[in-house]
Amino acid sequence: EDQVTQSPEALRLQEGESSSLNCSYTVSGLRGLFWYRQDPGKGPEFLFTLYSAGEEKEKERLKATLTKKESFLHITAPKPEDSATYLCAVLLGYSTLTFGKGTMLLVSP
């Protein structure tokens, strides 16, 4: 069965304390991996798409990487406004996304 597992479930950081979130997947025929940010009571906000192992993408303090088994979302020198739930999803088939349960990040000032 195809699975997407995110860890940790929750992460508390001090402002400026860099860390990484993990998304591991066991799927056959991965067509793409996506990272989203979701604030409470809102829809997910698109961050990155990764299509092949070795690919990296960056946006401000965030950097996403992909291997054949997992993806990492690196957060460098986070700020309180980076606090949110970060969701990972894999693309199966033509258009269906399967989501992990997310990592809830809290950055304290």
Place this chain on the structure above:
Amino acid sequence: GAVVSQHPSRVICKSGTSVKIECRSLDFQATTMFWYRQFPKKSLMLMATSNEGSKATYEQGVEKDKFLINHASLTLSTLTVTSAHPEDSSFYICSAGPSGGGYEQYFGPGTRLTVT
């Protein structure tokens, strides 16, 4: 670019009534739109895939007669929760990707449904 809107953002209805939620792609056309449901502190669960001009494809376990989906144009899909009951209370979110674009899906802000 790639903005998706939903209306209403919140709705409270009585048990047994029906509720319609609209999902619009504001600056792009979407042949396919998706409807998700999210429970508190849980991930998004795909309910159905909505295809413009044809019938929606429902995920296993989702009642198609209860969750009616219509995708009448390339910018509008609607989800109607029929004969709503308290267990239908949830956060409903739609998404869409630009036709002819990549595989990215852009999400609406969500609709909080409370059935009393």
